[in-house]
């Protein structure tokens with residue numbers, strides 16, 4: 741059965757752009773509906789990122805010009821995108837500060853994670869994910885004061 745076009749919350753929409761920052765050249769949301777095959781069961785959503793295969797200098801004979809794919813799934817479109825972003829970001833290395841990267845869709849999630857690495861946290865004011873190493877991920881000083889924070 742055809743599913744309605746997904747409407748993503750801002751954190752999932754921004755995760756689309758974040759996945760693009762990992763080098764993906766395409767990201768699609770797909771679903772599998774068992775009803776199409778006459779079966780019971782829930783609709784499963786998948787986020788599929790496509791990466792170009794570049795020349796691997798350790799294997800010069802490896803084919804270039806092809807793709808590799810990264811996929812994650814959930815019971816709703818936003819969950820699929822957020823899971824894929826988390827899997828792609830967590831455990832990487834920040835190209836700016838060289839600390840381990842951590843994905844956090846919770847704009848108020850500051851805390852222990854920040855001491856463990858460079859957190860890519862959703863900033864609702866800018867509708868994007870910002871790195872810990874680029875400054876306060878919860879906004880600038882004026883914005884924090886406006887919220888009554890120090």
Ligand SMILES: [Zn+2]
Pocket residue numbers: 834835836837838839858871872873874
């Ligand atoms: Zn960093």
